[in-house]
Every structure is written in structure tokens, then in C-alpha cells.
Amino acid sequence: MxxxxxxxxxxxxxxxxxxxxxxxxxxxxxxxxxxxxxxxxxxxxxxxxxxxxxxxxxxxxxxxxxxxxxxxxxxxxxxxxxxxxxxxxxxxxxxxxxxxxxxxxxxxxxxxxxxRVPLPGAIRWGKEIGMPDSNLDEAVERLAAVRQALGEMTVACGQRKNEARTVAGVEDVVAWVRELRLRGLCADASMTIETALKTWCAANGAESERTHSVARLVQQAAPLPSALEDALAPLQANTMRPSREPYDDVSSWRIGGTYPAALPQATLGKTERLARLLTAAAVICVDVTLQRLLDDGVDPADERFATCAELLRDAQAELAAADPVTGEPSVTAP
Structure with a gap:
């Protein structure tokens, strides 16, 4: 052919x-x-x-x-x-x-x-399989994707060395460098939310779906605990682009974070606003999801769980200490 x-x-x-x-x-x-x-x-x-x-x-x-x-x-x-x-x-x-x-x-x-008919004696029905054998273990396995996104989000919260420069004794922000970092931060936070929701869906036993639609994942994950609903509520309305689905301010970064031309509406002002909302929602999504897995019986010493929990603590500390946009100390920081 x-x-x-x-x-x-x-x-x-x-x-x-x-x-x-x-x-x-x-x-x-x-x-x-x-x-x-x-x-x-x-x-x-x-x-x-x-x-x-x-x-x-x-x-x-x-x-x-x-x-x-x-x-x-x-x-x-x-x-x-x-x-x-x-x-x-x-x-x-x-x-x-x-x-x-x-x-x-x-x-x-x-x-x-x-x-074809299997070859005689070729199938070992009692063997240990290579993939998770329960919905709970499937959910824990998906924490690898959560860990990756959450780790990258935490790194992107920190201001880059070249994000500000001093001219004539006055420090000023280099707008394009900050915008570049914040686009990546929004993309990483959005991916953290998406992967946490997919982990929640797996724990629910919901059918696996190849989708990046946060609206679809929220629907699959329902009913959500109030903490998760409250975290996602500010992101339900679409401010970046027209969409028939809610939560497009989350979903749009799947492409917009990699291809800026695909999300021309992402001005620096809008990106700064969403960076704060998305990172805040991301850590709550992961926190609630990890607690759900513990409630379902996951061993907290399981390396897949423990490493994700450690990264969550790092992300929470980072956001508590400083504003993810400006890098300035948080008013709530000790």
C-alpha cells in the first residue's frame, strides 16, 4: 500500500x-x-x-x-x-x-x-500480570503523571534569575521572561489538575477515557468532595477563549502552554491571574486525591504514593512562602 x-x-x-x-x-x-x-x-x-x-x-x-x-x-x-x-x-x-x-x-x-487458538500450554493463567490488577492500584499507578506535573509546576513557581534586571539602580521586571515562565506554570498546573482528576476517576472505577477535557473529567469524577468543587469553581467560567465547555481556562493550556499562537488571548495580565488560580487549585486537587487514596486503603509507604506526597508538601510550602507570579513573600508566610 x-x-x-x-x-x-x-x-x-x-x-x-x-x-x-x-x-x-x-x-x-x-x-x-x-x-x-x-x-x-x-x-x-x-x-x-x-x-x-x-x-x-x-x-x-x-x-x-x-x-x-x-x-x-x-x-x-x-x-x-x-x-x-x-x-x-x-x-x-x-x-x-x-x-x-x-x-x-x-x-x-x-x-x-x-x-487463532492459543498454543497448547502457552498461557500461564496464574502468572503475576505486569499492569495494576485493581482500580485502586490503577489509581496509584497514575500518580506518576501527577508527580511529574506537580514537580514541574513547583519549579516554575520560582522566579528566574533573568526575570528582573536592574537599570540605574532600579529593578524592573522583564515582561517577556515572566510571561514565558507563567505560560509554563499555567500549563504545568493545568496538567496537575487533569492528572489528579484522572487518578480520582480511576479510584472511582470510571471508564478510562483518552481526553484532556477537564469538564469531561469533572463529570466522570462526580460526585466530588466540596473542597475539590470549591477549588475548581473559580476556573469554571471561560475567560481565555470561547468554549461550549466549562473549565476551558484549565483545558486550553494543554496546547496553549506549548504553542503560544494557539492561545493569543493569554495576555500577561490574564496569565498572572490564572497562574494564581491554577496553582492553588492544583495543590488542592492533589491533596484531596491523595487523601481519597489513603481512605481507600493505599499503603502510605508505597513509593508511588510517598514520593507524590513529598512533592505535594514541597509545592504547598512554595506557594505558602511566596507569590507564584512575583516571587514576593506571601503575607501569610511565617
């Missing part, structure tokens, strides 16, 4: 089948199609989403195998292919017992492109 280099291609079932044939040759027991191609909504430039189910895999080799298979499938199909790799014990447990898992979310929509 040759593709013209100068023409974007809409991937089709035929492209997907070419990739599935490669996976079958590589030993997959089943190949499942999901995503936009399965739904008939693929556009030019969309990729093909496949789940390759093997009789048995070494989970330590999951990602090297995945990357190798994606390269082979992409070459055969002539369009980008994303391959997720699992085996039957993991697939069965994750779809049956972890309702918040990615596997469970696609189990009802997939199309089977290939399936």
Missing part, C-alpha cells in the same frame, strides 16, 4: 489489516482494532490503533517489542500505527476486574482483525 509522500492519507480497515497480518506473523494470538479507524471517524493523518494479544509475553520486554512491532506495522500499512501489547492473562484480568483500565475501555468497541 504505497502512499504518496505529498498526500495525507486517511487510514482504512485495509491499512489496519495489513498491519494485523504483520502482528500475526510475529506471533500474536489476536489483533484487535479500536479508535478512529474502528469507529469510521479517521481523518488524514490519523493513526491506526491496535491491541496485539499474545499467548504469553515477558513484561520486561513489553516496550522494546511494542516499538519494534510499530515500526514493522507502519512500514507494512504505509500509515502510522500504534500497537499496544498484552497477553491473555493480563487482558482477561484487566477487562474483567479493572473497570478504569485502558483495556476495559476498548473491550466493547474493538473489532477483531485476527484471532
Amino acid at each position: 504505497a502512499v504518496r509522500d505529498d498526500a495525507p492519507v486517511v487510514p482504512t480497515i485495509e491499512h489496519a489489516q495489513a498491519a494485523a497480518d504483520v502482528l500475526a506473523e510475529e506471533g500474536a494470538s489476536a489483533v484487535l482494532l479500536f479508535g478512529s479507524v474502528a469507529a469510521g471517524t479517521a481523518r488524514a493523518g490519523s493513526d491506526i490503533d491496535l491491541m496485539a494479544v499474545f499467548d504469553d509475553i515477558d513484561y520486561a520486554e513489553r516496550y522494546p517489542r511494542r516499538w519494534r512491532l510499530e515500526a514493522k506495522c507502519g512500514a507494512a500499512a504505509g500509515v502510522p500505527v500504534e500497537v499496544h501489547v498484552t497477553d491473555w492473562p493480563e487482558w482477561r484480568l484487566r477487562t474483567a476486574k479493572v473497570s478504569s483500565s485502558f483495556e476495559a475501555s476498548i473491550a466493547g468497541e474493538q473489532q477483531t482483525l485476527f484471532e
Whole structure:
């Protein structure tokens, strides 16, 4: 299936089948199609989403195998292919017992492109699987994303050395440097909110959804505790751009933080205002989510939990000590 280099291609079932044939040759027991191609909504430039189910895999080799298979499938199909790799014990447990898992979310929509009878004795049904085996452990696993965003947000709270300069004995702010930092701060705080909400949804057992819409995540996470509702309330109205959804002042930074031209409404004044609101909401979202996990029975000594809790304390101390916009000492600081 040759593709013209100068023409974007809409991937089709035929492209997907070419990739599935490669996976079958590589030993997959089943190949499942999901995503936009399965739904008939693929556009030019969309990729093909496949789940390759093997009789048995070494989970330590999951990602090297995945990357190798994606390269082979992409070459055969002539369009980008994303391959997720699992085996039957993991697939069965994750779809049956972890309702918040990615596997469970696609189990009802997939199309089977290939399936064969498992090889005799090849499936070890009692093996320890490589992914979380409960909704609670799925939630704890998602703390890695919370930790990453929260850590970057905390660093961005600090004023940069070149953010102010002294001219003729008078210190003045370098506006473009501050704006650059605050855009990153807003993006990191927004990502912290998003990932905390996704962790909360997993603890609820809500179906995993590939979305960056905070409005959608709030809906999935409901009912929210009052502390979380109060933290997000100032961000419900949209001040940056028109949107049919609430909380777009949070969601818009997913793109706007990386591509300034995508959010031209983000003036320095608006960014300063949102930086304060977003960082305040972010630490509350993480705090409430961690408390929820403790209430659900998470071991506080679990490294995934403990490292996130440590970062939360750092972020809380940073925001209590100084204004995240100006770096000036907080009036509430001791």
C-alpha cells in the first residue's frame, strides 16, 4: 500500500489489516482494532490503533517489542500505527476486574482483525500480570503523571534569575521572561489538575477515557468532595477563549502552554491571574486525591504514593512562602 509522500492519507480497515497480518506473523494470538479507524471517524493523518494479544509475553520486554512491532506495522500499512501489547492473562484480568483500565475501555468497541487458538500450554493463567490488577492500584499507578506535573509546576513557581534586571539602580521586571515562565506554570498546573482528576476517576472505577477535557473529567469524577468543587469553581467560567465547555481556562493550556499562537488571548495580565488560580487549585486537587487514596486503603509507604506526597508538601510550602507570579513573600508566610 504505497502512499504518496505529498498526500495525507486517511487510514482504512485495509491499512489496519495489513498491519494485523504483520502482528500475526510475529506471533500474536489476536489483533484487535479500536479508535478512529474502528469507529469510521479517521481523518488524514490519523493513526491506526491496535491491541496485539499474545499467548504469553515477558513484561520486561513489553516496550522494546511494542516499538519494534510499530515500526514493522507502519512500514507494512504505509500509515502510522500504534500497537499496544498484552497477553491473555493480563487482558482477561484487566477487562474483567479493572473497570478504569485502558483495556476495559476498548473491550466493547474493538473489532477483531485476527484471532487463532492459543498454543497448547502457552498461557500461564496464574502468572503475576505486569499492569495494576485493581482500580485502586490503577489509581496509584497514575500518580506518576501527577508527580511529574506537580514537580514541574513547583519549579516554575520560582522566579528566574533573568526575570528582573536592574537599570540605574532600579529593578524592573522583564515582561517577556515572566510571561514565558507563567505560560509554563499555567500549563504545568493545568496538567496537575487533569492528572489528579484522572487518578480520582480511576479510584472511582470510571471508564478510562483518552481526553484532556477537564469538564469531561469533572463529570466522570462526580460526585466530588466540596473542597475539590470549591477549588475548581473559580476556573469554571471561560475567560481565555470561547468554549461550549466549562473549565476551558484549565483545558486550553494543554496546547496553549506549548504553542503560544494557539492561545493569543493569554495576555500577561490574564496569565498572572490564572497562574494564581491554577496553582492553588492544583495543590488542592492533589491533596484531596491523595487523601481519597489513603481512605481507600493505599499503603502510605508505597513509593508511588510517598514520593507524590513529598512533592505535594514541597509545592504547598512554595506557594505558602511566596507569590507564584512575583516571587514576593506571601503575607501569610511565617
